[in-house]
Amino acid sequence: MNGRPHVTLEDVAQMASVSLATASRVINGTTRVREDLRDRVLSAAAHLAYTPNAHAQALAGASHRTVGVVCHDVNDPYFAAVTHGVMRVADENRMLVMLASTFRDPEKEIAYVSMLRAERASAILLVGSAFEDRAWERAMAAEIEPYRRGGGKVAVVSRHRNLRVDTVLPDNRAGAQALAEALLRLGHRRFAVLAGPRSLTTVLDRIDGFRDGLATAGVELSERDIFEASSTRDGGYAAANDLLAARHRATCVFAVTDMMAIGALTALREAGRSVPDDVSLAGFDDLPVVRDLSPSLSTVALPLEQLGEQAMELALTGRAGPGARSRSRRLAAEVVLRGSTARRRRR
């Protein structure tokens, strides 16, 4: 910011021939001010196109209406939907959102929290899976704790061990288990999983839940049934091709995220495999677009926008300080069977 200096409250006060204090009072509506003075200040402000300097306000002690949100990738519809929920609540509370996208780089996640801390954001929201990595957890805690000690509120979406903060928890494990049971009911007995990086808690939870569900029918999921790739459309595409190359005999494939399922669907189609006639396919998340695929995708529905809304609400209503007991809201996941899964056919 250079160029001609900004219009300041001082300028407004001068033009209105009142003191700085009076001008401040008018702008903030804190105290009653004589009608005519008020009018003079207001019209001076309008005339000069005055806008308060949020930095000065923040520094002078007025609380700052900014929240920080850190997600893995804005371009992924999952995060876009959750962020949308966050923004709705932020908007209702006239707050500005500083959104950081880490490009799935754990280091960046910590760096951004640090920047947000510098910005004195009144709350920081971590949206997206934690990383299962002791060093990362420690580094994150080293940022989060002093932040909370300084009065910052923190809320996270998804499970973060060792971070005693308010949490909104999509029920990944139970959802995946219910999905497994539903797929078993369709007659399937041979499964494969297209998984994102096992370093993500979310991925682990979904695999574990799915495995547990299969176990209820005595079906086992071995390491060779799991194809790991990145949690993206291209990851799903690659993982599905790996599965094909391995000549895996699954009659039903579970992709741990809808984005991966979308990539897998195309890979299967390109390989001449019909979904669901040759192989059934299910995802997880229920992104808006999966209903428009053909076949439409069976999946586990998560209330994506609510995830964001509730995290934001927790952050807004949170009592500051690390002393406050951390709250946790669990949101149910629901199995939705659509066209991409079919009853297993006899040969």
Add this chain to the structure above:
Amino acid sequence: MNGRPHVTLEDVAQMASVSLATASRVINGTTRVREDLRDRVLSAAAHLAYTPNAHAQALAGASHRTVGVVCHDVNDPYFAAVTHGVMRVADENRMLVMLASTFRDPEKEIAYVSMLRAERASAILLVGSAFEDRAWERAMAAEIEPYRRGGGKVAVVSRHRNLRVDTVLPDNRAGAQALAEALLRLGHRRFAVLAGPRSLTTVLDRIDGFRDGLATAGVELSERDIFEASSTRDGGYAAANDLLAARHRATCVFAVTDMMAIGALTALREAGRSVPDDVSLAGFDDLPVVRDLSPSLSTVALPLEQLGEQAMELALTGRAGPGARSRSRRLAAEVVLRGSTARRRRR
């Protein structure tokens, strides 16, 4: 921000037994400082988990590394992709992005620019179509101009009349025209358009371009061939149903955005119309997901992430002040024919 006061540079200086200035120099690396002092400051800072107060820094004159981005809807993949590009460049420059989503409300767009102005964001990016409305244009200009006068940089993606700012311009008109010509070449002569609100410049440009393209073959597009709805998936779904209800005899339908085309595709499928056998369908934008639809969508490809990257670059390299001549970068749009469009069949 309340709770226990924050750790300040003063605290660090005290703990390191140096002056405030020295501590500042060490933290910012501006000047050489004696080795041992440097170490003492650094270890004190680490020990106290010190983070500079960005507000104080900004107020004291250090330029603020924050940019504001205003888009219509983070949940729409178009904006998500453009924003992704913005974030990439912002990240490379260690800048924080304050992202506002207006929920397609013109009023909010102006309110957010005002807030961003208060935040003294070093640049403001307007992503997404302008509104064709004199009052809106005036109100927006009333925010933008004082902002630029104060040294703020502004860049926009898409055409904004009467806002003399740096612009990144996807070639909507030429793209739509080229699409029309390609569709004519497939033998189509009866067309319909599913359009977003005509209050958006982008929508108008695309319709006009399409009409011009048809005109080259003497094909006219009348008002009755245009079905208007919101620029969303649901809007496309509704518009397609309107078209069906009107028993429109188009052999080819152009949806002005891919999101609308996605909704239309489902509507047509639900109505038992095969795409492209019964009717061809084309969109605009080339969202990543449209390749994974079935049939894959013919569309006009825009370099979405580049749109965001270039806007951000313009803002970063921009000379401040309204005096600076505004620059404009035009990005080409390219027709991509996929499975959703077919040669017109004889009956």
Add this chain to the structure above:
DNA sequence: CTGTTAGCGCATTCAA
């Protein structure tokens, strides 16, 4: 090289 000091723009005491 290091320390002292003067603001940055505002909210908020404290006096009047």
Add this chain to the structure above:
DNA sequence: TTGAATGCGCTAACAG
């Protein structure tokens, strides 16, 4: 009710 004065935390002169 209004005005004058203080300080928020920091950077950037300036002086030593």
